[in-house]
Amino acid sequence: DSGVTQTPKHLITATGQRVTLRCSPRSGDLSVYWYQQSLDQGLQFLIQYYNGEERAKGNILERFSAQQFPDLHSELNLSSLELGDSALYFCASSSRTGREADTQYFGPGTRLTVL
Amino acid sequence: AQSVTQPDIHITVSEGASLELRCNYSYGATPYLFWYVQSPGQGLQLLLKYFSGDTLVQGIKGFEAEFKRSQSSFNLRKPSVHWSDAAEYFCAVVAFSSNTGKLIFGQGTTLQVKP
Numbered sequence: 001d002s003g004v005t006q007t008p009k010h011l012i013t014a015t016g017q018r019v020t021l022r023c024s025p026r027s028g029d030l031s032v033y034w035y036q037q038s039l040d041q042g043l044q045f046l047i048q049y050y051n052g053e054e055r056a057k058g059n060i061l062e063r064f065s066a067q068q069f070p071d072l073h074s075e076l077n078l079s080s081l082e083l084g085d086s087a088l089y090f091c092a093s094s095s096r097t098g099r100e101a102d103t104q105y106f107g108p109g110t111r112l113t114v115l
Numbered sequence: 116a117q118s119v120t121q122p123d124i125h126i127t128v129s130e131g132a133s134l135e136l137r138c139n140y141s142y143g144a145t146p147y148l149f150w151y152v153q154s155p156g157q158g159l160q161l162l163l164k165y166f167s168g169d170t171l172v173q174g175i176k177g178f179e180a181e182f183k184r185s186q187s188s189f190n191l192r193k194p195s196v197h198w199s200d201a202a203e204y205f206c207a208v209v210a211f212s213s214n215t216g217k218l219i220f221g222q223g224t225t226l227q228v229k230p
Contacts, residue, residue, distance in 0.1 A: 002158065045218065099211065099215060
């Protein structure tokens with residue numbers, strides 16, 4: 001158990017809908033990273049937050065957004081869903097800003113299926 | 116651009132045999148390298164990491180990896196594989212940008228263990 005929790009574990013929805021994925025980092029960790037794992041793209045970085053502020057963006061679609069709350073949990077919002085958004089979404093947490101050598105610990109993931 | 120290559124998509128070994136999973140990276144500066152394992156339906160578990168120092172690093176579950184700068188490699192090894200080691204293995208490097216360090220993953224190697 002990494003100490004990172006994600007809910008829900010599975011999510012099935014229809015095209016055009018909007019969903020919210022939730023992540024709670026390890027106790028004491030200030031950084032939250034979101035990654036998407038799909039069969040064709042592999043594991044790709046989406047976005048990072050540190051202590052409530054957006055730190056960096058990767059290959060994140062404009063239909064996707066995220067935020068980190070004062071209690072440090074983070075939510076990834078996916079809207080206008082398409083079939084191609086079906087994937088496993090991971091969050092990871094670390095203690096530092098990301099500019100230093102640090103270890104990211106991953107949650108169990110949320111499997112999103114868009115029908 | 117930084118990249119990670121895992122040349123073997125799928126490897127099958129017999130239980131009790133030795134294992135080596137290959138990883139090559141492309142990164143201009145000193146790399147920070149990781150191996151993660153993903154069991155079916157599970158998240159990513161950290162096996163080991165290399166930041167600096169001794170180029171042979173020990174991890175959990177009896178795994179070790181050797182950093183070879185001259186070959187841009189970070190191969191994962193285990194002297195005797197157990198059936199429970201069957202999983203997908205990912206090599207990753209931290210790619211630092213101005214504000215953060217995201218993980219760049221290889222495509223993964225699926226390990227099958229024969230009884």
